[in-house]
Structure formats: C-alpha cells, structure tokens
Amino acid sequence: MDKLFTQHALERLASLLRNECRQLLLEDGLQPVQFEVLHYLSICNRYSDTPMAVTEYLGQTKGTVSQTLKVLEKKGLIEKVADTKDKRVSHMKLTINGRHLIEKVTPFPNLEIALTQLDQKQQANLSQSVVELLAALQFANGFRSFGQCRQCRHNIHLKGDQFLCGLTHESLRIDETTLICREHEL
Amino acid sequence: MDKLFTQHALERLASLLRNECRQLLLEDGLQPVQFEVLHYLSICNRYSDTPMAVTEYLGQTKGTVSQTLKVLEKKGLIEKVADTKDKRVSHMKLTINGRHLIEKVTPFPNLEIALTQLDQKQQANLSQSVVELLAALQFANGFRSFGQCRQCRHNIHLKGDQFLCGLTHESLRIDETTLICREHEL
DNA sequence: CTATTTAGTATCGAGTCAATACCAAATAGG
DNA sequence: CCTATTTGGTATTGACTCGATACTAAATAG
Numbered sequence: 060m061d062k063l064f065t066q067h068a069l070e071r072l073a074s075l076l077r078n079e080c081r082q083l084l085l086e087d088g089l090q091p092v093q094f095e096v097l098h099y100l101s102i103c104n105r106y107s108d109t110p111m112a113v114t115e116y117l118g119q120t121k122g123t124v125s126q127t128l129k130v131l132e133k134k135g136l137i138e139k140v141a142d143t144k145d146k147r148v149s150h151m152k153l154t155i156n157g158r159h160l161i162e163k164v165t166p167f168p169n170l171e172i173a174l175t176q177l178d179q180k181q182q183a184n185l186s187q188s189v190v191e192l193l194a195a196l197q198f199a200n201g202f203r204s205f206g207q208c209r210q211c212r213h214n215i216h217l218k219g220d221q222f223l224c225g226l227t228h229e230s231l232r233i234d235e236t237t238l239i240c241r242e243h244e245l
Numbered sequence: 246m247d248k249l250f251t252q253h254a255l256e257r258l259a260s261l262l263r264n265e266c267r268q269l270l271l272e273d274g275l276q277p278v279q280f281e282v283l284h285y286l287s288i289c290n291r292y293s294d295t296p297m298a299v300t301e302y303l304g305q306t307k308g309t310v311s312q313t314l315k316v317l318e319k320k321g322l323i324e325k326v327a328d329t330k331d332k333r334v335s336h337m338k339l340t341i342n343g344r345h346l347i348e349k350v351t352p353f354p355n356l357e358i359a360l361t362q363l364d365q366k367q368q369a370n371l372s373q374s375v376v377e378l379l380a381a382l383q384f385a386n387g388f389r390s391f392g393q394c395r396q397c398r399h400n401i402h403l404k405g406d407q408f409l410c411g412l413t414h415e416s417l418r419i420d421e422t423t424l425i426c427r428e429h430e431l
Numbered sequence: 432c433t434a435t436t437t438a439g440t441a442t443c444g445a446g447t448c449a450a451t452a453c454c455a456a457a458t459a460g461g
Numbered sequence: 462c463c464t465a466t467t468t469g470g471t472a473t474t475g476a477c478t479c480g481a482t483a484c485t486a487a488a489t490a491g
Contacts, residue, residue: 308439
C-alpha cells in the first residue's frame with residue numbers, strides 16, 4: 060500500500076519538525092506547543108485570538124490550552140485583553156517580546172535549508188500538496204478550516220481597499236484580510 | 246514569503262497528525278512517541294532495531310529513548326533480544342501483540358479519509374513531495390537517511406532473489422530489502 | 432594493556448495533556 | 462422576566478515526555 064508509505068513519511072516528517080522546533084527553542088525555554096500557539100496568535104485575526112479559538116485550532120482540550128496560555132503570559136510573550144462586548148471572552152495579543160521571538164526563530168534553519176535544496180517546481184508542488192492535504196485533513200477531523208480571511212465565503216470585496224465580513228458585518232482593513240480566521244469557510 | 250507559509254502549513258499538519266495519533270491510541274494507553282517507535286521497529290531491518298538506531302531515527306537523546314523502550318517492553322509490545330556478537334547491543338523485536346496494535350491503528354482513519362479525498366495525481370504529488378522534503382530535511386539535520394535497503398548504494402543485486410549488503414558482507418533475503426536501514430546511503 | 436569510545440540504563444525536574452470539577456457571563460424558552 | 466442551559470475560561474491532579482547528568486559494561490584504538 061502506497062498510503063501506508065505516505066503515512067509513515069508524514070509521521071517522520073512531523074517528528075523531525077517537532078524536534079527541530081524543540082531544539083531551536085531550548086535556550087528560550089519554550090516547548091513546541093507553546094511556540095505553535097505563539098505562532099498562531101501572530102497570524103490570526105481579531106476574531107480568532109481567543110483561548111477557545113486556539114483550542115479549536117490545536118484540537119486539544121480547553122483546559123490544556125489554558126495552561127499553555129498561562130505559561131506564555133507569565134513569560135511576557137502574550138497579553139490578555141478583555142473583550143469589550145462579551146465579558147466571558149478575552150483576546151491574547153502578542154507583546155513586543157513575543158513578536159521578536161517569532162521573528163528570531165522563523166523560519167527553522169534546517170527546514171529552510173531543506174526547502175532551498177528543492178528546486179522551484181518541487182517547492183511549488185510541496186506547498187500545494189501540503190495545503191491540499193491540510194484542507195482534507197481538517198475537513199476529515201470535522202475541524203474548522205482556519206484559512207485566510209481573504210479566501211472566505213463571508214468576505215465581501217466592496218471596492219479598492221474596502222472589505223466587509225458578511226458574518227460579523229464589520230469592515231476589514233486590507234491587511235486584516237490576509238490573516239487566519241476561525242470562521243473561515245470556502 | 247511563501248516559505249513561511251509552507252512552514253506554517255507543515256507545522257499545522259504535524260500538529261494535527263500528532264493529535265489524531267494521540268486520540269487513536271488513547272484507549273491503548275500509548276503515547277504518540279511510543280507508537281512512532283513501535284511503528285519504526287515494525288519496518289526496520291535487523292541492523293536497525295537497536296536502541297541507538299531508534300535514537301538516531303527520532304533525533305532524541307538515548308536516555309529518553311531508553312525510557313520509551315522500557316515502557317513498550319513493560320506493556321509487552323516489544324522484546325529485548327541480546328546481540329550474539331556484541332554484548333553491549335540488544336535488538337528490539339515486536340511481539341505478536343505489538344504487531345496486532347500496529348495493524349489495528351494504521352492507517353489513521355482521518356488521514357486515510359483525507360488521502361482518499363485527493364485524486365490520484367494529487368496523491369502521487371503529495372507522496373513524492375513529502376519524500377523529497379524528508380530526504381532534504383534528514384540531510385540538513387545531518388541525520389542518516391533511513392531509506393529502504395533496496396535503494397541503498399551498499400545493496401548488491403547478485404541474481405534473481407539473491408542480494409548482498411556490501412557494508413556487512415551478509416546475504417539478504419528478498420523481503421529484507423524493502424525494510425528501512427540505518428546505514429542507508431544513496 | 433591502558434585510554435577512549437560506544438551501547439545502554441537510572442534518576443531528576445520542568446513541562447504536556449486529558450479529565451474532572453468548577454465559576455461567571457450569555458443565551459434560550461416558556 | 463426569570464430560570465435552565467450553553468459557552469468561555471480557570472484550577473487541580475496524575476500519568477507521561479524529554480533533556481541533562483551521571484553511571485556501567487563491553488568494544489576498540491594506540
């Protein structure tokens with residue numbers, strides 16, 4: 060079966076990536092999951108930076124995620140901001156230090172090297188394949204798709220730089236439309 | 246940068262796979278890493294089933310791997326067999342129960358669904374892309390390539406079903422040549 | 432024949448993660 | 462309008478991960 064072979068390669072890939080992440084963050088005292096959360100928070104939009112959104116994104120329990128966020132907050136990498144409308148929800152914003160850390164460790168050196176060793180066509184193929192599989196896997200998991208705001212069915216392009224979210228009926232700045240949204244649907 | 250986008254997709258993919266693995270093994274009380282080791286041991290050849298080989302494969306420390314193996318042994322999924330020539334090394338063989346467990350959980354249901362949702366060409370692309378990236382990443386990590394014996398430069402095809410390893414000067418059964426070898430080199 | 436290397440184990444501490452239990456705010460329904 | 466349920470989030474506990482360190486025994490080098 061070729062599928063089993065692909066699965067094995069994917070598992071191994073996942074394992075190597077996780078290891079590279081771990082070693083990279085060792086001096087900062089961060090764990091792979093913590094980095095994942097930080098990274099997610101750095102590329103998601105204002106509807107998607109709540110503890111519950113992170114929970115859905117990671118596919119873990121909210122209790123687990125709550126702990127991870129607590130650690131990141133204690134390290135001064137993120138800040139909790141209360142929601143103005145719903146007093147239950149809070150938004151997790153990256154601090155300056157959080158942004159610095161992300162910039163410092165991305166892209167992963169070895170992954171970067173590996174990617175540059177592929178030619179242009181291989182890179183394009185890889186990128187496309189991974190995105191396709193990711194979409195299929197998220198769907199199979201019953202997860203939200205967590206795609207870019209710009210590519211969402213709720214996104215309405217008024218004219219020029221003016222965009223609107225059909226779900227929240229709020230207007231979007233153009234730079235917000237490239238962020239990841241938990242309400243994303245194709 | 247498109248590379249950053251690819252890295253993010255890969256990270257997320259790794260994360261989702263790990264979660265599926267975890268949930269799948271929850272009732273068996275196994276952790277993702279433990280499954281990874283078990284899976285590796287089920288597809289590696291007789292030169293590559295030692296604790297040190299697993300250590301190189303996972304890219305962790307030997308102490309960490311030693312613990313993982315101890316757990317698997319205590320659960321009756323693998324057995325330690327002493328090497329006949331080198332009294333320091335031991336070989337970890339899967340028990341019947343170990344094989345049963347592997348068969349029970351592979352392939353991962355959601356990954357399987359996701360893969361079948363891709364068409365033939367997408368699947369082929371994915372498989373190829375992942376293998377290419379894996380090779381590049383292993384190289385960038387300074388890791389051994391852990392490829393199939395059959396595709397190794399040391400593998401000598403005598404005639405018909407007769408193969409020889411040019412490194413160990415031992416003859417190989419034909420079914421052994423499809424296993425993964427730690428000494429693999431292209 | 433000693434010195435170094437290699438294979439492997441044991442122990443410790445910080446951290447992951449699910450499960451459970453809990454609280455407060457928002458929403459639903461008569 | 463007022464209670465019941467749902468939703469967002471925190472706290473605690475226990476089994477497990479993982480690197481660091483320290484250790485033993487066997488093999489190899491010089």
